[in-house]
Amino acid sequence: MESGSARSSAAPSLFDLMTPYEHEQVVYCYDAATGLKAIVAIHSTELGPAMGGTRMWHYASDEEALTDALRLARGMTYKSAISGLNVGGGKAVLIGNPHQLKNEAYLRRFGKFIDSLSGKYVTAGDVNMTLRDLEYIRMETRHVTGLPETIGGSGASSLITAYGVYMGMKAAAQEAFGTDSLEGKKIAVQGAGAVGSKLIEYLTKEKALVFVSDVEESKLQKISQEFGAHVVSPEGIYDIPADIYSPCALGATLNDDTLSRLSCQVIAGGANNQLADEQKHGSLLREKGVVYAPDFLVNAGGIMAVAAEYFGEFSRDYLFQKAERIYDVCLDVLKKAAQQQNDPHKVAKKMAEDRISSIAYLRQKR
Known part of the structure; x- marks a missing residue:
């Protein structure tokens, strides 16, 4: 009884946080060598691949990062649908200080992670992500967009x-x-x-x-x-x-x-x-x-x-x-x-x- 009481008074579980947002899938990535901690939230693929940018932020907790990813991914679903686009909604968050962690190896490892999802999620830029960052991600996956115009992309959206x-x-x-x-x-x-x-x-x-x-x-x-x-x-x-x-x-x-x-x-x-x-x-x-x-x-x-x-x-x-x-x-x-x-x-x-x-x-x- 005491252990059950302790669990009930503790912070909500990851599944509790996910419940209100009705996502298809949430994927976690951790790489000790580069310090990569990433969450990809896939809200909907009903209209097409889940599309949404990656943001990097020094979140106070993993729970805060997950909640941000879930809310943003759901917003991308609505954004794409009301705009008449044939894509669904997704979002990725990178947990950590961008000035301390972000480098070529870190971003390319994240690119390999995106590629492992086989096109179910397509990423782009967002907060604390530059066009150069997207180029590094592109070295490991084709499932990235919003690339620089110099390499055939649409440039800064x-x-x-x-x-x-x-x-x-x-x-x-x-x-x-x-x-x-x-x-x-x-x-x-x-x-x-x-x-x-x-x-x-x-x-x-x-x-x-x-x-x-x-x-x-x-x-x-x-x-x-x-x-x-x-x-x-x-x-x-x-x-x-x-x-x-x-x-x-x-x-x-x-x-x-x-x-x-x-x-x-x-x-x-x-x-x-x-x-x-x-x-x-x-x-x-x-x-x-x-x-x-x-x-x-x-x-x-x-x-x-x-x-x-x-x-x-x-x-x-x-x-x-x-x-x-x-x-x-x-x-x-x-x-x-x-x-x-x-x-x-x-x-x-x-x-x-x-x-x-x-x-x-x-x-x-x-």
Whole structure:
């Protein structure tokens, strides 16, 4: 009895963590020689191979890393489905400090691990992964995409991601303000990374008034000098009296604390898993009258780019045309949500799930 009681009061098991996310498979890799600790979460292969980037992070625990992989992989499934792509959702996380562990041997060992999955999972770049890193992975497997243009890849997908976020933001503005013009709008952008900085370029070209925060001071100085964005502290970004809040860093920034502070009418950004609690905070945004552009819809430009590259269908013009369609899909989701008196995140998920079900049924009939 005592041992059973001890187990029940301990941290949740790995299977307990997996249960809510309904994944097909989770694979672990450990290599003592290189220090590699990796988790690949395969959420769905109903539409095609599970596709999603690899991120490297100094997670506080293995459980935190697993939860991140599970949430991100599920998000990739919805992102691909609602974008009309024939790929499923997956994600890989590398556990550790990228400045200490990442080198050629480490990355090539990870590439061999990816190759052992025989194409069930296709990786790409994400947080703390460079194009050079992907080249090392490519030496061991062909199941990697988002490669440099110099070797026939699509290059940095952040350009397409940022353009898709921009299109989604304009659609949300149309729904909230009756016009999709962002001229004169106060927009608070959280994160000045590859996506956030490019988004700021689009916004300032349209004469929006941009406020930006980031944990890296050097990025802020460059953005401020180049685009005239107003720099605020990482915590202060939530208190700006903005028309639009655009989370473009890590997820879960829409939570109990921040939603009590944000005064915006629109939320549209490039971060994944923006809602700390999808059910609770999605509903709370609707109750507050905030137009929320679902994250997995508006930031789908990146998966559009890497999927097109993997299947040999891409050109730069083609990718921007695909990302531009995010405007129409987002506007459709927002209008349906208003008609159904439902929150947009739920509506978008239902649309994605319906497509997955219909294609799965079609394949069963072959």
